[in-house]
Amino acid sequence: xxxxxxxxxxxxxxxxxxxxxxxxxxxxxxxxxxxxxxxxxxxxxxxxxxxxxxxxxxxxxxxxxxxxxxxxxxxxxxxxxxxxxxxxxxxxxxxxxxxxxxxxxxxxxxxxxxxxxxxxxxxxxxxxxxxxxxxxxxxxxxxxxxxxxxxxxxxxxxxxxxxxxxxxxxxxxxxxxxxxxxxxxxxxxxxxxxxxxxxxxxxxxxxxxxxxxxxxxxxxxxxxxxxxxxxxxxxxxxxxxxxxxxxxxxxxxxxxxxxxxxxxxxxxxxxxxxxxxxxxxxxxxxxxxxxxxxxxxxxxxxxxxxxxxxxxxxxxxxxxxxxxxxxxxxxxxxxxxxxxxxxxxxxxxxxxxxxxxxxxxxxxxxxxxxxxxxxxxxxxxxxxxxxxxxxxxxxxxxxxxxxxxxxxxxxxxxxxxxxxxxxxxxxxxxxxxxxxxxxxxxxxxxxxxxxxxxxxxxxxx
Amino acid sequence: xxxxxxxxxxxxxxxxxxxxxxxxxxxxxxxxxxxxxxxxxxxxxxxxxxxxxxxxxxxxxxxxxxxxxxxxxxxxxxxxxxxxxxxxxxxxxxxxxxxxxxxxxxxxxxxxxxxxxxxxxxxxxxxxxxxxxxxxxxxxxxxxxxxxxxxxxxxxxxxxxxxxxxxxxxxxxxxxxxxxxxxxxxxxxxxxxxxxxxxxxxxxxxxxxxxxxxxxxxxxxxxxxxxxxxxxxxxxxxxxxxxxxxxxxxxxxxxxxxxxxxxxxxxxxxxxxxxxxxxxxxxxxxxxxxxxxxxxxxxxxxxxxxxxxxxxxxxxxxxxxxxxxxxxxxxxxxxxxxxxxxxxxxxxxxxxxxxxxxxxxxxxxxxxxxxxxxxxxxxxxxxxxxxxxxxxxxxxxxxxxxxxxxxxxxxxxxxxxxxxxxxxxxxxxxxxxxxxxxxxxxxxxxxxxxxxxxxxxxxxx
Numbered sequence: 001x002x003x004x005x006x007x008x009x010x011x012x013x014x015x016x017x018x019x020x021x022x023x024x025x026x027x028x029x030x031x032x033x034x035x036x037x038x039x040x041x042x043x044x045x046x047x048x049x050x051x052x053x054x055x056x057x058x059x060x061x062x063x064x065x066x067x068x069x070x071x072x073x074x075x076x077x078x079x080x081x082x083x084x085x086x087x088x089x090x091x092x093x094x095x096x097x098x099x100x101x102x103x104x105x106x107x108x109x110x111x112x113x114x115x116x117x118x119x120x121x122x123x124x125x126x127x128x129x130x131x132x133x134x135x136x137x138x139x140x141x142x143x144x145x146x147x148x149x150x151x152x153x154x155x156x157x158x159x160x161x162x163x164x165x166x167x168x169x170x171x172x173x174x175x176x177x178x179x180x181x182x183x184x185x186x187x188x189x190x191x192x193x194x195x196x197x198x199x200x201x202x203x204x205x206x207x208x209x210x211x212x213x214x215x216x217x218x219x220x221x222x223x224x225x226x227x228x229x230x231x232x233x234x235x236x237x238x239x240x241x242x243x244x245x246x247x248x249x250x251x252x253x254x255x256x257x258x259x260x261x262x263x264x265x266x267x268x269x270x271x272x273x274x275x276x277x278x279x280x281x282x283x284x285x286x287x288x289x290x291x292x293x294x295x296x297x298x299x300x301x302x303x304x305x306x307x308x309x310x311x312x313x314x315x316x317x318x319x320x321x322x323x324x325x326x327x328x329x330x331x332x333x334x335x336x337x338x339x340x341x342x343x344x345x346x347x348x349x350x351x352x353x354x355x356x357x358x359x360x361x362x363x364x365x366x367x368x369x370x371x372x373x374x375x376x377x378x379x380x381x382x383x384x385x386x387x388x389x390x391x392x393x394x395x396x397x398x399x400x401x402x403x404x405x406x407x408x409x410x411x412x413x414x415x416x417x418x419x420x421x422x423x424x425x426x427x428x429x430x431x432x433x434x435x436x437x438x439x440x441x442x443x444x445x446x447x448x449x450x451x452x453x454x455x456x457x458x459x460x461x
Numbered sequence: 462x463x464x465x466x467x468x469x470x471x472x473x474x475x476x477x478x479x480x481x482x483x484x485x486x487x488x489x490x491x492x493x494x495x496x497x498x499x500x501x502x503x504x505x506x507x508x509x510x511x512x513x514x515x516x517x518x519x520x521x522x523x524x525x526x527x528x529x530x531x532x533x534x535x536x537x538x539x540x541x542x543x544x545x546x547x548x549x550x551x552x553x554x555x556x557x558x559x560x561x562x563x564x565x566x567x568x569x570x571x572x573x574x575x576x577x578x579x580x581x582x583x584x585x586x587x588x589x590x591x592x593x594x595x596x597x598x599x600x601x602x603x604x605x606x607x608x609x610x611x612x613x614x615x616x617x618x619x620x621x622x623x624x625x626x627x628x629x630x631x632x633x634x635x636x637x638x639x640x641x642x643x644x645x646x647x648x649x650x651x652x653x654x655x656x657x658x659x660x661x662x663x664x665x666x667x668x669x670x671x672x673x674x675x676x677x678x679x680x681x682x683x684x685x686x687x688x689x690x691x692x693x694x695x696x697x698x699x700x701x702x703x704x705x706x707x708x709x710x711x712x713x714x715x716x717x718x719x720x721x722x723x724x725x726x727x728x729x730x731x732x733x734x735x736x737x738x739x740x741x742x743x744x745x746x747x748x749x750x751x752x753x754x755x756x757x758x759x760x761x762x763x764x765x766x767x768x769x770x771x772x773x774x775x776x777x778x779x780x781x782x783x784x785x786x787x788x789x790x791x792x793x794x795x796x797x798x799x800x801x802x803x804x805x806x807x808x809x810x811x812x813x814x815x816x817x818x819x820x821x822x823x824x825x826x827x828x829x830x831x832x833x834x835x836x837x838x839x840x841x842x843x844x845x846x847x848x849x850x851x852x853x854x855x856x857x858x859x860x861x862x863x864x865x866x867x868x869x870x871x872x873x874x875x876x877x878x879x880x881x882x883x884x885x886x887x888x889x890x891x892x893x894x895x896x897x898x899x900x901x902x903x904x905x906x907x908x909x910x911x912x913x914x915x916x917x918x919x920x921x922x
Contacts, residue, residue, distance in 0.1 A: 222666075223866060229750035233701075233768075239701075242694075280821075283685070285690060300685065305687040308691060308694055308775065309775050309785070310776040311775060314769065314770050316771045316790070320668045322768075335687065368781040405681065
C-alpha cells in the first residue's frame with residue numbers, strides 16, 4: 001500500500017517549492033545553536049522553538065520538552081498505519097577556528113562552486129540541512145494531499161554534538177510516546193558521494209587503557225640496563241601479539257558469534273565497486289592493512305578490529321634521557337561487529353594480557369565504555385521498500401551498507417525503545433562537518449526531500 | 462719501588478689531621494659552584510681559585526686556566542718516575558628542590574647518623590669530598606716526607622655537571638702538558654658500600670630516535686580502522702623483535718667483537734658475591750631480566766643491552782579518543798661493551814628496522830651520540846698494585862669491576878690523550894648525589910685519604 005497512487009504531484013511541488021525550502025533552512029541556520037557552549041543556551045532554545053513553530057504550521061502537535069540540558073522537540077501526527085519516528089538534531093558543532101571560515105558561519109549563503117550549488121553555513125549538513133529534508137517532504141505531502149504522510153512522530157535533539165547527556169533518560173521517561181514501529185535517522189551520507197545507501201550495520205566499540213608497571217621507580221639504564229625489566233618492552237610484545245601474521249586478532253574467543261556476510265549483502269557490496277585505492281590514497285596509503293583474506297569494505301564495515309589509539313612511557317621530550325621507565329601505557333580499542341559480546345571480550349583481553357606478564361611486571365586496566373554493534377532487521381519489508389524508493393530517485397541502486405564507526409542513537413533506539421532504525425542520509429564526504437566552511441549540496445537537500453517523499457510513500461500509511 | 466719504606470707515619474698523620482682536613486673540605490663546600498646556572502659563575506671561579514691556593518700551599522705549581530666556560534685548575538709537581546695525573550671536578554649539581562633539603566646545601570655540617578658520621582652538603586660526595594681525599598693524601602706525604610708523592614699533575618674541571626663543553630678542546634690544546642703515564646679518577650664508589658673497587662670496564666652508549674609514519678594524518682578508527690596501517694602496531698612489532706626469547710639482541714652483527722670475561726675477572730666478580738636480590742629488591746624487582754645464560758653482574762657490567770627509553774604516539778591524554786595515529790616514536794639506546802663498534806651497530810639497527818617495514822610505512826632516524834665502551838689495560842702493574850693497596854686499607858679484597866654506565870672523562874683520556882685511567886672512589890649508594898641532602902661519609906673521606914696514600918706509595922715515584 002502506498003500513501004498516494006501517483007507521487008508525481010508531490011515531487012513537482014518539492015521542485016517548485018525549493019527556493020522557499022532553502023529560505024526556511026537558511027532561517028534555521030541563522031540561529032547559532034552550539035550546544036556545547038553555555039553562551040549559546042538561549043540560541044539552542046530559539047532553534048527548538050523555531051522548529052516547534054514549523055511543525056505546528058505543518059499540522060503536527062508539537063512542543064519543546066525541558067531537559068537538564070537543551071530542550072527536546074517532539075511532534076506527533078496520529079494516523080492509521082505503521083508508526084514511524086523521525087530523528088534529527090538541531091544543535092551544531094562549535095565554529096572555531098573562526099579565522100579559517102570564508103564567511104560568518106551563521107550567515108548562510110547559496111554559493112556556486114565547480115561541483116554545483118552549495119549551502120554554506122555551520123550545520124548546513126550536520127544536521128539542520130538533513131533534518132529539514134524530512135520536514136520539507138512532509139510539507140509537500142500536506143500541500144498536495146491535504147494531510148501529513150502517515151502516522152508520524154518527529155523527535156529532534158539539541159545535544160547530539162555534546163554527547164547527548166539527556167537523551168537516554170528522556171527516552172526512558174517517555175518510552176510509551178516514543179516507541180514507534182520503525183525509526184528513520186537522517187544523519188549519514190551517500191556512498192561515494194553519489195549512491196544512495198541505508199546503513200544497516202554499525203560497529204560497536206570497546207575501549208581499554210592498560211598500565212604496565214615494572215620497577216617501582218624510573219631507573220638509570222646504565223646502572224640497571226640489562227638486569228631490570230623494561231615495561232615498554234613488555235608492552236610492545238603484548239601489542240605485537242594482539243594480531244597474528246594474517247591480521248587476525250588473537251584474543252581468545254574474539255571471533256565467537258561473528259557471522260559471515262549474507263550472500264545478498266556480499267553481492268550488494270561488490271556492486272558498490274568501492275574504490276579502496278582512492279579511499280586509502282586520500283590519506284597517503286595504498287595497501288589495505290587488515291585481515292588479508294577480507295575485502296577492504298569488510299575490513300571497515302563488517303569485521304572487528306583492534307587498534308592502539310595511544311601509547312606512552314619513559315622519556316618523550318627533546319633530546320635523550322637514558323631512563324629505564326617504571327611504567328608504560330596504552331589505549332586500545334576494539335571495533336565490534338554483530339554477534340560479539342563486549343563484556344566477554346573485555347574479560348578475555350584482560351586475561352590474555354595478564355597471562356603474558358613476565359615476572360616483576362603487573363598490569364592495571366581501566367575500561368572506557370562498551371557498546372555492542374548494531375544490526376538492523378533488514379528482513380522488515382520497509383528496508384527493501386526504502387531501497388527501491390532511493391534507487392528510483394537517484395538513478396543508481398541503493399545499497400545496504402555498513403558503518404565502521406558507532407552512531408549511538410541507533411543503539412539507544414534498539415536498547416531503550418526496542419525499535420529498529422533505518423539510517424538514510426544525503427551528506428557528502430566533502431561537507432566539512434565539524435570543520436570550517438561546512439556546506440550541504442543543494443542537490444543533497446533537493447533530492448533528499450524527494451527521497452523522503454518516495455520512501456514515505458512506500459513505507460508509511 | 463715505593464715512595465716510603467714505612468707508610469705508617471703518613472697514615473698516622475692523616476688520622477691526626479682529620480679534623481683539619483674536614484675543615485678544609487667544608488670551606489670548599491661553602492662555595493656554591495653550580496656550573497649549570499650562570500648566576501653562580503663567580504662562585505665557580507672562586508672555587509677554582511680556592512683550589513689553586515690549596516695546591517700552591519702544598520707545593521704544586523698551580524693556576525686556573527680560562528675556558529669559554531668555567532676555569533680549569535691545573536697543578537704540576539715535577540719529579541722523577543711515572544707521571545700520574547689526578548682528575549676531579551669542583552663544580553656541583555643544582556640544589557632544587559630546595560624545600561626537600563634539611564638544611565642550607567652550602568652550609569656544610571658534620572652530622573651523626575645511625576650509620577655513622579656524615580658530611581652533609583651539596584658536593585660533599587660528588588665530587589668535592591672525593592677530590593679532596595687525593596689532595597689530603599698529598600698533604601700528609603708532604604708533612605711526613607717533606608715532598609709531594611711523585612711526579613704529579615692535578616687536573617680539576619668545573620663543568621662536569623653541565624656536560625663538560627670545554628673539556629675536550631682544552632685537553633686537545635694542552636695535550637703535551639696533560640699526557641701522563643696514567644690517570645687516576647676519583648668520582649666512583651665502593652662496591653656494595655663497603656668493598657674497594659677499581660672500575661676497569663665502562664659500557665659505551667648509542668642512542669637512536671625513530672619515527673614511523675603511516676597515514677598522512679591522524680585518522681578516525683571508525684572510518685579507517687581495519688583498513689589503514691597503524692604505526693603504533695608496526696613500532697610495537699619492531700621493538701618486540703629487538704630481543705629473542707632468551708633475551709639476546711637480534712640486531713645483525715650486534716655481538717661481533719664482544720669477548721667473554723677473562724677467567725681472572727670472572728673469579729673476581731664471583732668473589733664479590735653480588736646480592737642481586739637486594740639490588741633488584743630495592744627497586745621492586747626480583748628476577749634478573751636480561752640474557753638468561755648470564756649472571757646479573759654480567760648483565761649490568763659486561764654485556765651489551767638494548768633499551769627503549771621512551772615511546773609515544775596517538776592520543777595520550779585523559780579519557781579516550783578513537784584516533785588511528787599518523788606517527789609513532791621511540792627513543793632506543795644501546796649500552797655497548799668492549800669490542801663493539803657503535804657506528805656499525807647504528808647502521809645494522811637502521812637496516813634491520815627498514816627491512817621490516819610493511820607497505821605504506823616509512824621511518825626516519827635521528828642519532829643521539831655514540832661512545833665506545835672503555836676497557837682499561839689491567840695488565841699495567843699499577844692496577845694490581847692499587848688493588849693490593851686498597852685491600853690493605855679496607856680489610857676486604859679490592860676488585861676490578863665494571864660500570865654499567867658511561868663515564869665520559871675516562872673515554873676522553875683514552876681517545877684524546879691515549880692514557881689509561883684507574884677509577885677509584887669511595888662514594889656509597891645512599892650518598893644522594895644529584896638529590897637533596899647529599900652527604901659523604903666521614904669514613905669514606907678518612908679511609909679515602911688513607912687509600913690514596915697507600916695507592917700512591919705503590920704506584921708513584
